[in-house]
Amino acid sequence: MSVILGIDIGGSGIKGAPVDTETGKLVAERYRIPTPEGARPDAVKDVVGELVRHFGHQGPVGVTFPGIVQHGKTLSAANVDQDWIGLDADALFTEATGRDVTLINDADAAGLAEAKFGAGAGVAGVVLTLTFGTGIGSALIHDGVLVPNTELGHLWLKGDREAETWASDRARERDDLNWKQWAKRASTYLQHLELLFSPDLFIIGGGVSKKADKWQPHLKPERTPLVPAALQNEAGIVGAAMMAGQRAQGQDH
Structure with missing residues (x-):
């Protein structure tokens, strides 16, 4: 079983759970923290770090973002703080968590999860x-x-x-x-x-x-x-974990 932590950043809440990426099932109860007012990068980074600590997770982490994500950088910010535009968010979260973080657009994560498991x-x-x-x-x-x-x-x-x-x-x-x-x-x-x-x-x-x-x-x-x-509300969490799993496998080969 390959368990990876998936975290879904939304406008009202940031939620996460460890996911069995072979079945698409959550292996622990989902944990949710309200999105900090304004969703500034430093505040969101702290919440992502708190979620990683909550689950005591040691391996790779997948994180969704509500905007364009290209090569780990966030290039748009429709419903979050403008400071995200052009930010190397992969590096921000990797530094905050001490884990290898993979970032993916939130709808892309949901789509991947629905295509594989939904x-x-x-x-x-x-x-x-x-x-x-x-x-x-x-x-x-x-x-x-x-x-x-x-x-x-x-x-x-x-x-x-x-x-x-x-x-x-x-x-x-x-x-x-x-x-x-x-x-x-x-x-x-x-x-x-x-x-x-x-x-x-x-x-x-x-x-x-x-x-x-x-x-x-x-x-x-x-x-x-x-x-x-x-998969409804779990789709983003599952898709984020899937993407992090794919990246980890690519680095292993």
Whole structure:
């Protein structure tokens, strides 16, 4: 059994658990600490260190980040402090924890976990996971291989607006939409993605995945099957651990 600690940095909470990366199961109860006000790098670094100490974890650690992650650097910061932009966050967390840390975009982590252990397990071809929450995260996976940092929530829709400002769960709450009204917007977005990527499966994750019975009858792509995410809130933790495991294996060879 290969156990790796996965940590998921979110807008309201930072949560972690050790994961058996061969089964995708958590091997201890998830532990959550509220995200520090403003989510500044030093404050978030301290929480990640606290989570590592809480579990007494000795091996590699995977950490998700709500923004673009390239070669260990955080290149965007939509819902966290602007000091993250251009920061070598891999090095920051590795120094804070004394462990080998691998950073991954939060939606990419969720998509990887769903493709291997969740709603996309055994599905060949192109699987597109979308996380609807504060924004819209995306993970594009082809035959189990991730194309990182797709950021498809920032596609332009309806002329002058980004998809996530119009069709996210936050937009549903802001505009006081019922689930059927929201699903009409989200369907427009999915149909646009179909034209661009012709996916074999859509997986719908994020906060809305817990309420699938409310929107699933109304969410209608043109031709692509659609399923709710299976791992829900654990997907980011599992995907982060998977990515750290892959990196550790690569260094072993």
